[in-house]
Amino acid sequence: MTRAGLLLAATAVAASAAACSPERDHGVVLWHTYNGAERDTLEELAASWNQAHPDQELTLVAVPYDAFADKLTSAIPNGNGPDLFIYAHDRIGAWAAASLVEPVEFWVDEPIADRYDRNALLPLAYQDSLWGLPLATKSLALFYRTDQVTTPPRTTDELIAMAPDARAHGRFALAYASTELYGHAPWLYGYGGEIFADDGSLHVATAEAAAAAGFARKLVADGVSPAETNGQQVATLFGEGKASMALSGPWFIGDIPAGVPWAVTTLPTVSATGRAAEPFLTAEAVLMSSRARDKEAAFAVMSYLTDDPSAVLRARQARQVVANKAAYDDPDVAADQVLATFRDQLDHTVPMPATPTMRAVWRPYQIALQEILRGGDPGDALRGVEDEVIHGP
Amino acid sequence: MKTPARHRAQLRDWGAATLVALLIASAVFFVHRNREFRAREEGRARAAALAVARGEPPVGRVDLAGVVSPPRASAAYPFLRHRSFVEAGGDGAARELGGPCAPAADKLVYDAAGRFEAEGAFAGFLPDGSGRVVAATPTEGGVAVAVSTPPGGPDAFPWLTLIGVLGLGAALAGAGSVMGGAARPLGLALGASGLAVPTFLWGGALPATLIGLVALGVAWSAGRGGTDRFFGALAAHRTALSFVAPAAVSMAVLVATPFVVGLVLGFYDHDANSWKFVGLDNFAHILSGGGKAFDDPGNFWFVLGVTVLWTVCNVALHVTLGVALALLLRQKWLRGKGVFRMLLILPWAIPNYITALIWKGMFQSEYGAINSLLDLAGLGHGVSWFSSWSTAFTANVVTNTWLGFPFMMVVALGALESIPRDLYEAAEVDGASAWQRFHHITLPHLRPALGPAVVMGSIWTFNMFNVIFLVSRGEPGGSTDILVTNAYRWAFERDEYGMAAAYATIIFLILLLWTVFGTKVTRKEAAP
Structure with missing residues (x-):
């Protein structure tokens, strides 16, 4: 698929996702810790989302990694936090117990879940709920x-x-x-x-x-x-x-x-x-704040960032070990030996425990x-x- | 005193007492109002849910109400749980909840069913600040759920009541003043305690009694001229007070408030976002050593011992090195004093965590500078600095000595400047040796300056978080941790904020005792 074609497809998916939620002009704010190629790719994805959804503007905020978790835990309960954020899955247990993150299984149906490698999705399940959609996996x-x-x-x-x-x-x-x-x-x-x-x-x-x-x-x-x-x-x-x-x-x-x-x-x-x-597996995921202003729009963005066309772009440009199965059918991605190795390793990993006890x-x-x-x-x-x-x- | 002035003073005292009473009454009112509001709104949603459970249309206005089915887990993904929903007052047909395009309100009833299965029937506000309440209660074939409409808003502040009570109170106080004699304090006390009546209705006897006591106290003080003196002093020092006020307010907000919160947290146990009052349990657990042996790094007394040893070693080294270098810098034969002085102050000027990280790297066992030097000198090979207590502790002390001596040197240099030269000249004429001159002239003159510096330096060292945390990291096995790094671990590695706060309080008390004791000693030494 050419790059133009890719953008077109992404736009089409995005348009279909938003068609079902009423436009409420809240916008969606997403916090992330990316830099370099990952940040550029995310900004490119956000730009094409905003082109298709001028009424649900996606705003990206880069937050330094060291301060990220502390900022989240203090900002979300006061209603000053983001609607979405990107983080590894291993804090889900603590954040769920503190009601900082929103369970998303309500919006996720089987076709959405089928997009991802099972091993990448399972770490995001905790206590009978699903707490995010996976972007990429990391392991040794x-x-x-x-x-x-x-x-x-x-x-x-x-x-x-x-x-x-x-x-x-x-x-x-x-x-x-x-x-x-x-x-x-x-x-x-x-x-x-x-x-x-x-x-x-x-x-x-x-x-x-x-x-x-x-x-x-x-x-x-x-x-x-x-x-x-x-x-x-x-x-x-x-x-x-x-x-x-x-x-x-x-x-x-x-x-x-x-x-x-x-x-x-x-x-x-x-x-x-x-x-x-x-080795331990960490799934990097888009998570939703429990205080997200417009949860439907936030989920639409979440779904868009983790759909197959976005995943192909992230794998190609940012060399992320993306969670989507279909992304590895793309010839460019399939040719990347490093990605292929980490993906093979994914079958022999153990999700890092997300329970709060793990921190101790x-x-x-x-x-x-x-x-x-x-x-x-x-x-x-x-x-x-x-x-x-x-x-x- | 002239008559109008007397009346003015009476009204002024009444105003001051009423202001305090008003603060108490307002706080009580808002607590009372929120409690009422909560009970009313939750009751509204609960009634609606109960009606739905009985198969009736929901009573009152609701955003959405109906019966949610138990979850059916997806075969492939057990955490995807599907539910269906029958809306109350609808055609009775069930529809599926969820999916990428589901309406917003459906999510509320879906989550309510999940919460019901986890904790039973409930009614609670939504966290979105809309004031809506979700209630769930069991029913046949699932959970009856109702989401209330946003409420019209809580009761308004009772201005009319307050103005009435205040007017009456002012009149009473004024009347008392006009009548004079015993009626004066009586009028003041009665007039200022008027707010106790509505407060009693909102919050019971305790706050009402408090208001009464404030009124009595002010009336009693006014009778003895206390309030006159107080307001007189306020007026006399108006300028000074206005200068102090910004600092006092920021100290109250930035220092006193966190301090008080910290003290209070020490009496609570923190577990997954909830706080439970446990009295002195945290302190008892810490002071009893947590059931560990005295040589176990988990025992408070072991850590205290390490901390005291750490402080004593450091301060002794800081003072010895600082004074020795200061004496050296005073020697007449030394050239380039300015350069040396600057170089020696440099460790103090560099942020201490940077210094600590550099030293940490130098102590690295395989490639660190110190082991390379030891190796060159043939003194040892590959010393693993952080694998035994004594070497790890030494590494910490070396780093902190590097950081700490410049301060003592600067203090000693300043004190040395102030010793009159002629004392030394006289001593030399009398044939005193160099040691005698140091012991009988230099040392006594250094003491008044070094005393407070030692007290201050020991407090800094006692709480020197950065060096311990960055250099040895408490290794091996937490045995080189000091109290303050231990408190950090309680808070941020184990999420036991209550224990950490109790630790902090204990550290504060130890340092408070030490400061009081230290100042007394230095003052006694400076006295003769």
Whole structure:
């Protein structure tokens, strides 16, 4: 489809969406944290919406990421917040409990739900309601330097086997955020561990989770990975050639210095269990404020931003790993190897828990991982996490 | 006193007392009115829903009323729940709720059915500020829901009542003044307590008694000349007060209000947007150590111990380094004093979080500058600074010493300037050694200036959030956290705002005690 044709289609969809809601001249305000190509694409989408709906003007407001959540929680209850906003799904639990976000399942029928990959839509369901429509997904994948690695490892045994050779060249085989739960999650789920049981209760201190933590310690002890690395250092190590591979997400692409030859592939299988290493999945979504002034118009915008033509544009121009299934039929999008890899990884991910309790888990788990990597007992450390989350520190 | 002046004073006192009474009465009125309004509107919607539940047309005016069916979950997507709706007073045909083109009011009844299934029958205002109420109640085949029409608005402020009461009160006070003697305070007290009557009707005995007490208090004070003195002082210092007023108002709004709110929050428990009064539970939990051992970083007393140690180490180092450098800068043989002084003040001029982040990077175990230097000097390799308590604590102290000594140096430099040279000359003539000169001349003269600086510096250090939070981040395992970073964690990592507020109150009390004690000590030292 040509670009002009695309815009035409988008306009047609938008026109049909608005035809059913009475024009009420409230306008729709959307807050986002995008910049660069993502922001340009969003502005382009907003411009074509406004052309078709002069009476329901969509106004975009860029808000710095650091201040975003705090601004929302203070502005929405006072009626000063946006009508829509773009954010990851993992705060839905807390926001739903505080009645900041509007459940949207009322407007969503099966044809709309069918647009999205099931794995991208499910994270937005919480407590029998749907709280937004997905734009894109984010998860870790395996980046590797093609000048140092010819065939990326498909299993963790292959990964460990690469270490001696890498050490001989004075580098690490793999850099990842080993002391952060986000970086550790692929091993945790690959070993069959979990954070919450199916009934929603905390389930951290398990034999599987201890095995996963033991594996992480082995990676450091065997010199496969450096000790104590955070996300920032992963980028530095990879860029300087001191690490041949890195676990990171789509945001990492911008951090790789020009001239570094790289490729990305899905995570390896955990040899001990035969299961794929499964990273956390975050779904970036358009959410509606519970105080939106014109909810029908807001939903029409929400639906428009996440429909197939918009998704194709976002995938092509902003290289978002869009949630729409049909977008990957577009020849340009299908040809993008990076998008294809992250989309393949999507089938082996675990949605980041959206329950408010999760916020209390991150830090104790991080402390436990640090203890374990320094030689502490995994079982004790994980029991400590459970204890702290339940009883407080 | 001349007669008209006496009457004026009586009316003035009556006015002051009435003003306070009016504030109380208005607050009581608005609370009362909102309660009435809420009850009336909710009752209206509830009655409509009950009528629908009985199969009758809804009583009163409604935006929309009818029966919503139980949800049918979509086979593919269990969170998509479809419902149908039979509108009351319609043709009895069911229609589907929802879909991309559904009418706005349908969403209200759809959500009401969901809320009914979660929490049972209810009636409540919509959060959109329209004043409409949604009520839901069980019925055969689903939930009866009614959405009321926007109300005409709550009762008006009772101006007539107030003017009547005020006029009567002024007349009573005036009459008392004219009659003189015991009638004067009696008239004032009666005249000013008139508002207690409507207040009693709106809000019961407690606020009415309060108004009565205000009136009695003013009348009693007026009899002893208290109000004359008060208003006399106000008039005499009119200019000064008008200058102070803006600052006083902004202090009240920006300092006193958050402070009082913080104090009050300490008595509440916060859970998912709701607040529950728990009395002293938060304080008891903190002060009992939360059931943890004394060497556990989760125990308040452990954290307090770390905080005190942290403060003592830092202030001692700040003072020693600051005074030593100040003495050095006073030496006659030193060239380029201005340059050195500027360089030494530099750490103070750079925002402390930037300094903290730089030091954090320098302590990094593999590529940090400090480990590289240690490595070069052959003193150790790859020291993991934040993996044990002593090294992490040292890293914090080093960073904060870097940040803190310039202040003490500047204070000491200023104090040294003020020591008369001839004291040293006389001492030298008498053959005093350098140490004797320092001990008997310099130190006693530094004390009055350093005392308050130490008190202030220790308060800053006690609450030095940035360094702890950015350098060690409490590692390992929260053991290098100080009280204020712990309070932060309660608030923003665990959403326990009540606990955080209780923590803040305890920190405040500790520092208050310390300030009172510290000022007393320094004053005693400065006295002789």
